[in-house]
Amino acid sequence: MNASIVYDVFHVNPFGWVVAVYFTVSAMAAGAFLLAAAVNLLGLKGQQAVGRTAALVAPLAGALAGLLLIAELGRPTRFWRVFTHFNPASPVSWGAFILLAFIIIAVLYARTVLAGKEEGSRGLVAAGAALACLIPVYTGFELVRGRVSPLWNSPLIPVLFFFAAGVVGLSAVVLIGSALTAGVARRLGASGVAAAGDGVAPAAGLGKTIAFFLAGSLVLVVIQLLALAGASTEAVTIVRKVLAGRFAVLFWGGYLAVGTVVPFVIFTGRGAGNRTLQALASLLAVLGVFALRLVDIIGGQSFPLN
Amino acid sequence: MADKRFGMVIDLRRCHGCKACQVACKSENDVPLGVWRSWVKEVEQGTYPNVKRHFLPRLCNHCEHPACVRNCPTGASYKRPDGVVLVDRNKCIGCRYCIASCPYQSRFLLADEKVADKCTFCAHRVDQGIVPACVNTCIARARIFGDLNDPNSEVRQLVDSHPVQVLKPEAGQSPSVFYIGADDNAMRGSEAG
Structure with a gap:
């Protein structure tokens, strides 16, 4: 039987694009630090410049994430209250302490x-790496434990966020490394820096590692959407919105085509040796993750609950 | 106080959608423009000439296991021993996670103070032994308020003697607001239009 809502009040969505930026930047900090930690702990020869670049990107991105988190509060001057009260059931409470500890360690390591x-x-480095692993996990749990939304309440979300951290963290290192001046690159220990603008050459295999994380993210996204497509009416409604509704351009164009397929092809194809192409692919990969976070966050709130 | 658990029964066989409760709440609690602590959703069902209109008065469900309280990082959202869920405006940092957590969209951010707000079950009245404003104003006596732990209270007896419904039972929040005779379409989060 036909049924339609003829009167209801308007509800403002609590989370917007700033939260998507925060999720992306905090993932960048985590991914970059894990790269720095891998170079340090595994003693990867010849990758010191990349590891050092990553070690500098991590605290900057971490601090930016913290500032975004504070700026997003309704009462930013009260942010200290999260540190005077610990609620073990709240992912935000955990996140505040994890992010603060991470930033301190990342600054010390830098x-x-x-x-x-x-x-x-x-x-x-080991302590920082452990905290870096927890950042995508807690941000994922913020969605999992948040609204009763099919797009949020998936155990895959923290894993997906971990893969996203791999994508944006490593991509940021490639992107920023390539933009460094020759002088800075030499100071970081980059070899073969011949001319200004050479920057830090991406480590061999770094592009392929990003491609691995891109593919892993895509597999998880596909699994999530397939699972939702056969679930509740609400879940089917959201999947339709993502694949063929108001989020379709962001998903197909922003995340899949521009943010996943193009960088994957560059990182695994003949463009892998070209620094300019690698920088472009890295930028697109970061934008792709941001597009997916927008779909997750705004799409997850895009239907009336009752 | 500790033995009480306040709750509400909304008998939709009596409700005729006058929205006096919605207005009374606004007036009693000085709720700003554009946001509502209580409102009445309307759903139209059927095709002319067989059309029915259903009403669903809404408010905070003052859940027994509230996700908003569980997720609040500062302890600003809390549940009193009598089951009333409140927000301490002095502790709230405006992170909006409680708003995102509530499966009933009962919370909002105050535009001026930038802190979370919601129905308080008119705690300031209840503490004086007076029923909430929405209950007091309902001309059809569709809203009944009382102590769910008191076997002699009207609210307890209605819950025990009628097939009551709660919103989104699958969310596991154990609401303290019960409906009698609610329409399934009105209860669902279906899209308008």
Whole structure:
């Protein structure tokens, strides 16, 4: 029987694009630090410049994420209250402490890197890496434990966010590394820096690692959408909106085509050796993750609950 | 106080959608323009000439296991021993996670103070032994308020003697607002139009 809502009040969605930026930037911090940690802990020879670039990107992105989080509050001057009350059931409570601890460790590690003493800081790196792993997990849990939304209440979300951290973290290092001046690149230990603008050459295999994370993210997204397509009426409504409704351009164009397929082809194809193409692919990959976060966050709130 | 658990029964066989409750709530609590602590949703069903209109008065469900309280990072959202869920405006940082967590869209951010707000079950009245404004104003006596833990209360007896419904039982919040005779389409989060 036909039924339609003829009167209801308007509800403003609590989360908007700033939260999508925050999720993307915090993932960038986590992914970059994990790359720095991998270079340090695994002793990857010849990758020191990449590892050092990553070690500098991580605290900057982490601090930016923290500032975004504070700026997004209705009462930013009260942000300190999250540190005077710990609610173990709240992902936001956990996140505040995790992000703060991560930023402190990332700053300390960046200082040791700038001082050229990163060899003796394995404990610090290991602690930072553990916190970096928790960042995409807690941000994912913020959605999982949030609204009763088919797009949010999936156990795949924290895993998807972890893969996204791999994409944006590594891409940011490639992008920023390529933009560094020759002088800075040499100071970071980059070899073969011949001319200004050479920057830090992406490590061999870094592009392919990003491609791996891109493919992993896509597999998880496909699994999630397939699972939802056969679920509740609300879930089917959201999947339709993502695939053929108001989020279709963002999903197909922004996330899939521009943000996943094009960078994947560049990172795995003949463009893998071209620094300009790699930088372009990295930029597109970051934008792709941001587009998917927009779909997740805004799409997840795009239907009336009751 | 500790033994009480306040709740509400909304008997939709009596409700005729006058929205006096919606207005009374606005007036009693100085609720700003554009936001509502209580409102009445209307759903039209059928095809002319066989058309029915259903009403669904809405408010915070003062859940027994409220997601808003569980997720609040500062303890600003809390549940009193009598089951009333409130927001301490001095502790709220305006992170909006409680708004995102509520499966009933009962919360909103105050435009001026930038803190979360919602129905309080008119706690300031209840503490004085007076029923909430929406209950007081309902001319059809569709809203009944009382102590769910008191076997002699009208609200308890209605819950025990009628096939009551709650919104989104699958959300696991155990609401303290019960409906009698609610229409399934009105209860669902179906899209307008």
